Amino acid sequence: MTLNMLRPSNVSPNVSAYMYANGTHDYNAHPLAPLGCAVQIYQRPENRGTWSVNSIDGWYVGTSMEHYRNYTILCKTTRALRRSDTVWFKHKYLTNPSLTAADHIVNAAKNLTDAISSNKPTTHPTQHKLR
Numbered sequence: 001m002t003l004n005m006l007r008p009s010n011v012s013p014n015v016s017a018y019m020y021a022n023g024t025h026d027y028n029a030h031p032l033a034p035l036g037c038a039v040q041i042y043q044r045p046e047n048r049g050t051w052s053v054n055s056i057d058g059w060y061v062g063t064s065m066e067h068y069r070n071y072t073i074l075c076k077t078t079r080a081l082r083r084s085d086t087v088w089f090k091h092k093y094l095t096n097p098s099l100t101a102a103d104h105i106v107n108a109a110k111n112l113t114d115a116i117s118s119n120k121p122t123t124h125p126t127q128h129k130l131r
Helices: 002-006 017-022 101-117
Strands: 038-042 055-063 071-075 081-084 087-089
Touching (some): 038 071
Antiparallel strands (some): 038 055, 055 071
């Protein structure tokens, strides 16, 4: 589904292949997340013991098209697919790459090179007023 949303349709290149085959996707009804993202699935009190853990680990497999705002999750312990509406995504572990000190140095050197090579006047515009 995700790849078909990115790929243009062969029949009508102005729309995605998914939109051409299935119509417009409603992101409110069927939210999307990165495939394979680690998640925690909430276990309702009627499905667990009194002092047992509130959530179990799993991985996001896809959205559930049959249910409203539900996710399909692969449970880590049972290795079975489970649908749940209460899921916590561990997206903070999927961070953007951070800049290292070497990246900052290279960027500063590039900025200095651009500043030196630009055609700016050597005298300041108000320098003649100071004399």
